[in-house]
Amino acid sequence: MERRKLGSQGLTVSAQGLGCMGMSDFYGERNEAESIATIHRALDRGIDFFDTSDMYGPFTNEELLGRALKGHRNQVIIATKFGIMRSKPVKDGWAPITGINGRPEYVRSACDASLKRLGTDHIDLYYQHRVDPEVPIEETIGAMSELVSAGKVRFVGLSEAGAQTIRRAHTIHPLSALQSEYSLWSRDMEEEILPTLRELGVGFVAYSPLGRGFLTGQLKNPDDFAADDYRRNSPRFQGDNFARNLELVERITAIAARKGISTGQLALAWVMAQGNDIVPIPGTKRRRYLEENVAAAAVTITAEELAEIAGILPAGAASGERYPAAMMSYVNR
Numbered sequence: 001m002e003r004r005k006l007g008s009q010g011l012t013v014s015a016q017g018l019g020c021m022g023m024s025d026f027y028g029e030r031n032e033a034e035s036i037a038t039i040h041r042a043l044d045r046g047i048d049f050f051d052t053s054d055m056y057g058p059f060t061n062e063e064l065l066g067r068a069l070k071g072h073r074n075q076v077i078i079a080t081k082f083g084i085m086r087s088k089p090v091k092d093g094w095a096p097i098t099g100i101n102g103r104p105e106y107v108r109s110a111c112d113a114s115l116k117r118l119g120t121d122h123i124d125l126y127y128q129h130r131v132d133p134e135v136p137i138e139e140t141i142g143a144m145s146e147l148v149s150a151g152k153v154r155f156v157g158l159s160e161a162g163a164q165t166i167r168r169a170h171t172i173h174p175l176s177a178l179q180s181e182y183s184l185w186s187r188d189m190e191e192e193i194l195p196t197l198r199e200l201g202v203g204f205v206a207y208s209p210l211g212r213g214f215l216t217g218q219l220k221n222p223d224d225f226a227a228d229d230y231r232r233n234s235p236r237f238q239g240d241n242f243a244r245n246l247e248l249v250e251r252i253t254a255i256a257a258r259k260g261i262s263t264g265q266l267a268l269a270w271v272m273a274q275g276n277d278i279v280p281i282p283g284t285k286r287r288r289y290l291e292e293n294v295a296a297a298a299v300t301i302t303a304e305e306l307a308e309i310a311g312i313l314p315a316g317a318a319s320g321e322r323y324p325a326a327m328m329s330y331v332n333r
């Protein structure tokens, strides 16, 4: 697996990471044994960049990752996040978000709690998961910078922050990465955010590069999701939007079939082709999907194919917002 540089502070990671969120939350059934086997298979395949957050579970995903990486700590880059607070898991439903917290004292306590759950004495890449509009970013990043001085964190990042926030944060402590949604059907980062990151020398970690599974072409019916599957809340996965988006993905599938690869592999290869400062973190809890996703790192896409894909799915082509309204208000601020 090729390696890519994130930012200008010395962080390098495998060109594809592994998103661990779905192993504990968001996407229906859980299987701890298969999830841990998937993490170990990722290590065997040269993936050393593992993504989690304290809000996944909540909390249980960091614990799972910590258990899986026991004995491998020196081989891996652990990325986690703080700042999104959720209610206790609700019966038969997805635990709702109750607020965003970027206060310095909260940053310190969240970091200590994550270290404990991960079973480690340092976090390699620590992100603020969403910007808290009530707290100046300078104060939040200042607290994160102190964590670096204390040796608890190596590199600092933001998730879903706006361009001005990125600039302000970067003057307080150099950011190594921004993590935001980026894929064939979520391209809003291209206008202002990606150029800002490139100007500042900040890396980009692309989350949900498979469109939360939609861009694999395997999801055919929104009624198939479990009761607690987060995607039930997501506009793109509902009613007419689902049907319209499926038509677009089916046209992408035709290109993938011609190349002898899966639709998901084409979607991942597309993200990886957008620049060597971009690292996608596809999420899966199954070894079978992991193998398929790793193989996408070897796929090349020609300029003609890129143009053909752009003709089918130009920026903004997806039907429906990428988050429900309340959660849309948390991004790009």
Ligand SMILES: NC(=O)c1ccc[n+]([C@@H]2O[C@H](COP(=O)([O-])OP(=O)(O)OC[C@H]3O[C@@H](n4cnc5c(N)ncnc54)[C@H](OP(=O)(O)O)[C@@H]3O)[C@@H](O)[C@H]2O)c1
Pocket: 018, 019, 020, 021, 022, 023, 027, 051, 052, 129, 159, 160, 179, 180, 206, 207, 208, 209, 210, 211, 212, 213, 214, 216, 218, 264, 281, 282, 283, 284, 285, 286, 288, 289, 290, 292, 293
């Ligand atoms: N910073 C943020 O706000 C934020 C938000 C969302 C996600 N993330 C991070 O980004 C990571 C990746 O994003 P994501 O998990 O939301 O979405 P994703 O990677 O776009 O898609 C994950 C979904 O695709 C399915 N899948 C994966 N590989 C597949 C394959 N080869 N064939 C068919 N289906 C496949 C998975 O199924 P299975 O689960 O059944 O394996 C899962 O349902 C997360 O794990 C998380 O760490 C961050």
